[in-house]
Amino acid sequence: MSRWALAALPLVVACHGGEAEPYAWRLPPHFPEPWVPDDAPMSEAKVELGRHLFYEERLSVSGTISCGTCHVQALAFTDGRATSIGADGHAGTRSSMTLANVAHQPTLTWGNPVLDTLEAQALVPLFLDVPLELGAQYVIVDVLEEMAADEYRARFVDAFPDQDDPFTVGNVAAALAAFQRTLSSGDSPYDRHLRGEPGGLSPAAERGLALFESSRLRCAGCHGGLLLASDMRSADDPEATARFENTGLYDLGAGGGYPPPNVGLFEFTGESTDMGRHRIPSLRNIAVTAPYMHDGSIADLDGVLDHYAAGGRTLSDGPWAGVGADNPNKSPLVAGFELTAAERADLVAFLEALTDEAFLVDPRFSDPTAG
Numbered sequence: 001m002s003r004w005a006l007a008a009l010p011l012v013v014a015c016h017g018g019e020a021e022p023y024a025w026r027l028p029p030h031f032p033e034p035w036v037p038d039d040a041p042m043s044e045a046k047v048e049l050g051r052h053l054f055y056e057e058r059l060s061v062s063g064t065i066s067c068g069t070c071h072v073q074a075l076a077f078t079d080g081r082a083t084s085i086g087a088d089g090h091a092g093t094r095s096s097m098t099l100a101n102v103a104h105q106p107t108l109t110w111g112n113p114v115l116d117t118l119e120a121q122a123l124v125p126l127f128l129d130v131p132l133e134l135g136a137q138y139v140i141v142d143v144l145e146e147m148a149a150d151e152y153r154a155r156f157v158d159a160f161p162d163q164d165d166p167f168t169v170g171n172v173a174a175a176l177a178a179f180q181r182t183l184s185s186g187d188s189p190y191d192r193h194l195r196g197e198p199g200g201l202s203p204a205a206e207r208g209l210a211l212f213e214s215s216r217l218r219c220a221g222c223h224g225g226l227l228l229a230s231d232m233r234s235a236d237d238p239e240a241t242a243r244f245e246n247t248g249l250y251d252l253g254a255g256g257g258y259p260p261p262n263v264g265l266f267e268f269t270g271e272s273t274d275m276g277r278h279r280i281p282s283l284r285n286i287a288v289t290a291p292y293m294h295d296g297s298i299a300d301l302d303g304v305l306d307h308y309a310a311g312g313r314t315l316s317d318g319p320w321a322g323v324g325a326d327n328p329n330k331s332p333l334v335a336g337f338e339l340t341a342a343e344r345a346d347l348v349a350f351l352e353a354l355t356d357e358a359f360l361v362d363p364r365f366s367d368p369t370a371g
């Protein structure tokens with residue numbers, strides 16, 4: 001290719017799809033730009049379409065729920081339930097996850113090591129049969145036809161300006177992904193502490209942070225970095241991978257078992273040592289996302305601290321009885337510790353200082369048709 005052709009190439013690429021302007025991220029100042037797939041450029045129009053679709057109940061078979069039903073902004077985009085309830089009224093088996101900073105997650109969901117784009121993930125709640133979430137497969141053809149004729153028409157056309165027929169499932173997923181990539185949360189007291197600004201950590205929260213990072217508690221050995229998770233994917237580090245760990249939540253039959261179908265990484269690898277290993281979740285906004293763990297089986301932060309202090313949870317009766325501390329696949333970092341009442345209060349104060357109040361009410365992320 002001649003030098004001229006090379007120089008012209010970015011222009012051609014930029015005009016394709018009408019996305020000539022680089023997308024203006026509104027990120028917390030200390031956050032890196034998210035990684036975005038090459039074929040999924042961001043645009044304001046795509047984000048706006050995605051926001052409408054995120055709250056669109058017509059995408060469910062019952063016409064009564066949307067992504068936003070199980071991912072509620074005030075709860076940092078979780079749903080306050082142990083396990084979510086689908087459009088058919090039946091409970092699923094896993095706990096809804098926060099979507100705060102989801103653009104920076106290297107892989108998606110609690111146990112899947114290969115689901116690594118928001119475009120691909122969006123198809124799961126739309127079309128999964130067991131458990132049923134939205135059940136869009138039963139309505140999507142009609143709904144896209146309706147949207148081609150109602151107020152969605154202009155939104156699809158603006159979001160995908162180079163397409164003759166933009167009313168496709170792929171574009172629904174692409175727009176949902178674009179909207180979710182804007183859900184950055186980085187203005188908690190902990191962030192102000194990191195940036196050296198006023199309004200940072202209280203003395204109690206500061207003591208809690210020291211405990212969190214201590215070699216006695218070792219929380220930061222797993223919940224590390226800006227997300228307080230395993231690793232962060234960004235435009236600078238697109239190859240980042242997530243870590244999956246077993247914290248000794250269960251030990252069925254004293255053989256390391258976890259209650260099916262929530263077997264974690266094992267579901268994908270079939271390696272017995274992967275049984276119960278789940279993605280290390282981000283602890284941002286953790287105070288508003290109870291109940292906790294992949295199955296919502298711990299009601300509150302005190303219960304989480306009991307679990308770690310014991311070096312794994314013991315369930316003395318019921319179908320899932322077992323001594324989690326003895327789970328053979330448990331991470332050595334979950335070794336147990338003693339905590340005074342004052343230390344516990346400090347640690348909880350730190351976890352509470354991870355709440356970004358502005359994020360929970362930011363009008364850019366709310367239901368555009370409400371109020």
Ligand code: HEC
Binds near residue numbers: 066094096109110118
């Ligand atoms: C019925 C409740 C429900 C609905 C509706 C729902 N979700 Fe979820 N969502 C969940 C649950 C439960 C998980 C955890 C799934 C797992 O680990 O298998 C999850 C996980 C996710 C994740 C992974 C987050 C992470 O950090 O890895 C994303 C992204 C997501 N949902 C987006 C969406 C989108 C987009 C929609 C709408 C198309 C949607 N969800 C609809 C319950 C729901």
Ligand code: HEC
Binds near residue numbers: 249334
């Ligand atoms: C070995 C790595 C590891 C260590 C050490 C660790 N965690 Fe975790 N943490 C995880 C994983 C993995 C999960 C999800 C486990 C599951 O659902 O089965 C989790 C879940 C949590 C949750 C619930 C998150 C949610 O969204 O439901 C909280 C809160 C939490 N950890 C806090 C802590 C604290 C506080 C410490 C230190 C006392 C700590 N963790 C130590 C890996 C770790």
